[in-house]
Amino acid sequence: MNANELAIDIRGVSKKYEEHVAVRDLSLQVPRGAVYGLLGPNGAGKTTTIRMLLDIIAPDGGSITIFGRPNQETELLNRVGYLPEERGLYRKMQVRRILRFLAELKGLDAADADKRINEWLERFSLTTKERDWGNAKIDELSRGMQQKVQFIATLVHDPDLVILDEPFSGLDPINAQALKDAVVELKRRGKTVVFSTHVMENAERMCDSVCIIARGEKVLDGQVSDVRQSSGRRNVALTLVPGASGNGRPSDNGIGHVLGDPRLVRRFDDNNRYFEVELAAGADAQELLRRLIEAGAQIERFELVLPSLHQIFIERVGAQGVETGMSGHG
Amino acid sequence: MDKFWVVAKREYLERVRSRWFIMMTLFIPVFITAAFLVPVWVTARSAPGASLRNILILDATGTGLGQRVADVLMRDTVATPNAATLPSPQVRDVAPARLAAAEDSATHEVMKPNAIVGYLVLDDSTLSARRVRYLGRNASSIVDTEKLRAAVRQAFTGVMLQREGVKPETIALISNLSLDMPSTRIDERGKGSSGQAAVFLGIGIGVLLLMSIIFHGQYVLRGVLEEKQTRVAEVVISSIKPEMLLAGKVAGAGAVGLTQQLLWIGISAWLMTNFAPLVLKSAGSPVTAQNATSLSSSLGGLTPALFAVVLLYFLLGFVFYASLLAAAGSMVNNEQDAQQAAMPVMYLLIGAWLFVNSVIVNPGGRIATVLSWLPFSSPIIMPMRVGLSSVGWPSIVGSLAVCALGCVCAVWLAARIYRVGMLMYGKKPSFTEVAKWVKYA
Numbered sequence: 001m002n003a004n005e006l007a008i009d010i011r012g013v014s015k016k017y018e019e020h021v022a023v024r025d026l027s028l029q030v031p032r033g034a035v036y037g038l039l040g041p042n043g044a045g046k047t048t049t050i051r052m053l054l055d056i057i058a059p060d061g062g063s064i065t066i067f068g069r070p071n072q073e074t075e076l077l078n079r080v081g082y083l084p085e086e087r088g089l090y091r092k093m094q095v096r097r098i099l100r101f102l103a104e105l106k107g108l109d110a111a112d113a114d115k116r117i118n119e120w121l122e123r124f125s126l127t128t129k130e131r132d133w134g135n136a137k138i139d140e141l142s143r144g145m146q147q148k149v150q151f152i153a154t155l156v157h158d159p160d161l162v163i164l165d166e167p168f169s170g171l172d173p174i175n176a177q178a179l180k181d182a183v184v185e186l187k188r189r190g191k192t193v194v195f196s197t198h199v200m201e202n203a204e205r206m207c208d209s210v211c212i213i214a215r216g217e218k219v220l221d222g223q224v225s226d227v228r229q230s231s232g233r234r235n236v237a238l239t240l241v242p243g244a245s246g247n248g249r250p251s252d253n254g255i256g257h258v259l260g261d262p263r264l265v266r267r268f269d270d271n272n273r274y275f276e277v278e279l280a281a282g283a284d285a286q287e288l289l290r291r292l293i294e295a296g297a298q299i300e301r302f303e304l305v306l307p308s309l310h311q312i313f314i315e316r317v318g319a320q321g322v323e324t325g326m327s328g329h330g
Numbered sequence: 331m332d333k334f335w336v337v338a339k340r341e342y343l344e345r346v347r348s349r350w351f352i353m354m355t356l357f358i359p360v361f362i363t364a365a366f367l368v369p370v371w372v373t374a375r376s377a378p379g380a381s382l383r384n385i386l387i388l389d390a391t392g393t394g395l396g397q398r399v400a401d402v403l404m405r406d407t408v409a410t411p412n413a414a415t416l417p418s419p420q421v422r423d424v425a426p427a428r429l430a431a432a433e434d435s436a437t438h439e440v441m442k443p444n445a446i447v448g449y450l451v452l453d454d455s456t457l458s459a460r461r462v463r464y465l466g467r468n469a470s471s472i473v474d475t476e477k478l479r480a481a482v483r484q485a486f487t488g489v490m491l492q493r494e495g496v497k498p499e500t501i502a503l504i505s506n507l508s509l510d511m512p513s514t515r516i517d518e519r520g521k522g523s524s525g526q527a528a529v530f531l532g533i534g535i536g537v538l539l540l541m542s543i544i545f546h547g548q549y550v551l552r553g554v555l556e557e558k559q560t561r562v563a564e565v566v567i568s569s570i571k572p573e574m575l576l577a578g579k580v581a582g583a584g585a586v587g588l589t590q591q592l593l594w595i596g597i598s599a600w601l602m603t604n605f606a607p608l609v610l611k612s613a614g615s616p617v618t619a620q621n622a623t624s625l626s627s628s629l630g631g632l633t634p635a636l637f638a639v640v641l642l643y644f645l646l647g648f649v650f651y652a653s654l655l656a657a658a659g660s661m662v663n664n665e666q667d668a669q670q671a672a673m674p675v676m677y678l679l680i681g682a683w684l685f686v687n688s689v690i691v692n693p694g695g696r697i698a699t700v701l702s703w704l705p706f707s708s709p710i711i712m713p714m715r716v717g718l719s720s721v722g723w724p725s726i727v728g729s730l731a732v733c734a735l736g737c738v739c740a741v742w743l744a745a746r747i748y749r750v751g752m753l754m755y756g757k758k759p760s761f762t763e764v765a766k767w768v769k770y771a
Contacts, residue, residue, distance in 0.1 A: 018766075054568045056753065074333075074571070082568040088560035093344060104336040105569040153565065 006068065007032045007161050007192035008053065013062030015048050015216075022048040024216040025062070030194055030209070032067075035187050037207035037224075038196040039309070041317060045216040046196040047085060050165050053194075054082055066161060078107040081159035085166040085196075087150050089138045095126070095149055096134040099156060106157035113156065120152040124178070147175050155182070162186055164195035168202055180206065200310035210309065214317045228306035235311075236277040236285060238292075239301035255295045264288050269311070274301065276311070333570040334578045341582025345549065346589065354545075355590055359597035366602065367609045381468050382406075382478060383416040386436055386449040390429045395452050396421040398485035402505070406477065420446070429453060440466060450478065460486070529690060532717035535640055538591060539710050540683055542644065543651050544676075546587035550579055550652045554659030554748075555668050563752045572749040577741070580652045587648060588641075639726060640713045646733045647709025650740045651679060657744035660751030667758045682707030686714070693719035703729050705736025743768060 008030035015023040023045040030036045038046050052059045055071050064071045066080065089098055096117055103113035117134070118127070126133040126148060138146060147170070154162065162183075168176055183193050183206060197203055203210055204224065211221035220227060240255075259265050259275075264283045269276040279285060289302055345351055382403050389396025400419040424432045429451070436449040448466010455461040462482050468474045484505060491501050557563040566575060658671040682701060689698040693715045702712040702721075708729050715721050750767035751759075759767070 051753070056564065056567050077569060080568070082565065084561065084564040084568075086561040086564065088562050090344075090556070090562055091560060092348075097340075097344075101336065101340045102565065102569070105333055105566065107332070150565075 005032055006030065007034070007066065008036075008194065009063075009065045009068075010049070010053065011063050013049075013052060013059045013064060015045075015052060015057070015059050021216050023052070023059070026213065026216070026218055027062075028211045028218065028221055030192060032192055033187065033190050034192055034208045035183060035206055036192070036194045037203035037210040038194060038213065039198065039200065039203055039210050039313060040196070040213040040219075041198055044213045046213065047165055048216075049213070050082075050163055050194075050196060053163065054080065075107075078157065079160045081106075081154040081157065081162045083150065083154040083162075083164045083167055085169065087147070087170075089146065089150060089153070091139045092137055094135055094137055095121070095141070098138065099149065099153055102153045103156045106159075108157050116156050116158075117152070120156060124148045124152065144172055144175055147171060148178075151175075151179065151182070155186075160191055162191060162193045164193070166197060167195050168197060168199060200308065200313050204309045212313060212316060219316050220312075224309065225306075227312065228309065231307050231312050231315075234279045234285065235305045235307050236279065236288065237274050237301060237303045237305045238277050238299070239274040241298040241300045255292055255297045258288070258291045258295050258297075261291075264291065276305075276308070278307070278311075334574050334581070337566075337570065337575055337578025338582035338585065341553070341579050342585050342589075345583070345586045351586070351590070355593050356597070359594050359601055362594070362598050363601040363605060367606060370606075371609050381447045381471075382474055382481075383419060384447045385419050385466065386439065386446050387419055387421045388424050388429065388432050388436060388449055388451050389421055390424045390426045390451075390453040391457055392423070393457070393489050395456065395485055395489050396423065396450075398488050399450065399452070399481050402481040402484050403478075405506070406481065426453060437465070450482070452482075456486075457489075529718060532690065532693070532714040533686075535717050536683075536686055536710050536714040538594075539640070539644055539647060539713060540679070542587045542591055543647055543679065543709070546583050546590075546648065547652045547655045547675075548672075549586070550583045551655040551659040551668055551672055552665075553579060553583070554656045554752075555662070555665065558660060558663065558752060558755075567752060572752060573745040576653060576656055576745055576748050579656060580649055583652060584645060584648045588644070591644075636713075636716055639716050642730060643709040643713045643733070646705075646730065646737055649737045650705060650709065650733070651675060653737075653741045653744035657747040657751065660748040661754075661764060662758055663755060671758075678706045679710075682710050685711070689714055690718065703732055705733045705740075708733050 006029050008028070010029070011027050013023060013026050014021070026045070026049060038049065040046050048057070051057045053064060053066070053071065055064075055077065066076050069076055071077075093101075096114070099117045099120075100110060100113045103117065104110060108116070121127045121132075121134050126145065133141060133145060138149070141149065154164070164183075167179055171179060183195075186193050195206075207224055209221070209223045210227060212219040222230070259268050259277065262280060264280055264287065266278045266280045268278065277288070279288065285304055289299075292299060292302075385403075387396040387399055400421050403419050422432065433449070433451060436446075439445050440448055446466075447468050448464060451463040451465075462479075464475065464478055488501050488505055491504070492498070557566065570578075654675045655672055658675060659668055662668050662671050682704075685697055685701055685707070688695065689701065689711055692698060698711060698715055701707040702715055702725070712721070712726065712729050716726065746768045747764060751764075
């Protein structure tokens, strides 16, 4: 990939703290305009990677460029918006003043900042006919409102690269939806979004590409569709007609021995509303379907699917495990 | 550099807008003015010696000594407020044989309410053995007894001179001789202001600098702690280098301190000029020349050069201490630990202050000289010395340079601790750990 097409290029970066290695020889490339997921269990090194990316901490070795330039350039950081995992604002400060302060720190002039802040406050319903929360102190705001203000602070300077560390943690459903909408809109406008998460469903729904890291090392990376395809596994999503055969559980309705056949099924996962069945190597999906019908199962859904990121994650990271005692710096 | 100003501006505006700042800015000058004017008012109201106008003098010497004492007392208390309404000392000439009876009745008079305060006995022993007795309600007042003693001595001198045949006019001239002795400081540049005023000024400068550094340094400490506790630090540090953030905070807080001091001086001066005459008038005091001159001359001693020196030392001292306190704030996660972490820094400051007494007593002494060269104490000691005595320009410039060098070291150290500390949560670090931060930051 051409360097000019990369929003982020991390090469061979390591960071060692006294007792442990937080990040080990990590390389990853984020294309411009992509929504990129940094996935990993708690303590995998996600936050450390993000902090190095933002030049908050210096790596022990390796190189990091943003939009093709070394990430130490202050001008460059003005084009980046950052929402840290641990969020907070000056409690005694008025919303407008704090937003103006953070916007000015990103190189905006005060007048321009004020204009944009008002637009954002309106968009997030923080200024209404009844009350202008822009003049309230952070202390007076509800938690949901504070999250909105923090999010405005991340985006007010219209950054080209947006970095969100565990953005969904602690969000109520309404703000989570607003965040998803905002990410989609950023992508539509050609911005690059990088977010870290350990919730695979979010990543699968929103990301073009992902990188899974564990214990400070890259496990795999690539486009989500490639990652899922390259796993070399075939899955079947299976739903039984409710009530028709037992209460829909394989053990209750005589299909347990079919799903338990190691020549057909490597393993299956009860997702409550459907079973995710992983076919054994060389097994034929049609054979499975035939055997299920023979066993008297009434089938509502039988669909060949790619393995979910969640499954891939569990399989690949689960093998390595999560190093204990590494929490704190995700 | 733009971002430095953004941080400094925020620090300044948020602080200056706070209710606490406005209250302190108004309260302190009112307090200072009151501290000056209340004692003046009280002194003026109850001028020492006023009660001596209400005594009885029993004179058994037959030389007119009693009347002379009364005259001296009258003359001494002319300047007392409401002098016209005060009674005059009564003089009773008594025969020596009837003195005992007269004393008896005088004692009863003193015991009555709203009567004389006490009585003075002059008899043969006064002339022969210079013995005088005074009995009264105010016998324990040092001021009154001293004044009385002086009055008797003066009157006695008059009587003695008269006996020696000195002309009455000459005696009157000698008795009325009043001595005025203002003390004036002399240094290499010639005559300066009054010695007392210099002490006033020196202590004032020292206290002002110490208080400002403590107040506003503590504010920096708490500000850093707040940024860490609310986790706003990480957002800010993703936009600006920690060193720049630290510098902006210290500069902003320093500007707040400077603003407050200028307001303190301005408001105090305004209150003094407007209220001092009113207070003195209401106390009925026609003259408080002494107070007025000591005040005005102490302010007169604040030359532009001295002002500039004070200003420079304040800035350097503030940078030195505030950046170290910021580092202390960045190491910890709660107020309690912060006070503990700040202790070593505060000890430096208090340590310097402990020597202030010896600096006042001997501004040119060895302790004063050494302390005015050390970066942690020079911001307080040197301006005091300059106010108290004369210090050569080479010394001032040299000490300023050493202090500036100390500031560079303090800022360097603080920035390294700050950079690591701001993102460290969890338990309070030990000194060995902090030393490692400094090494690896």
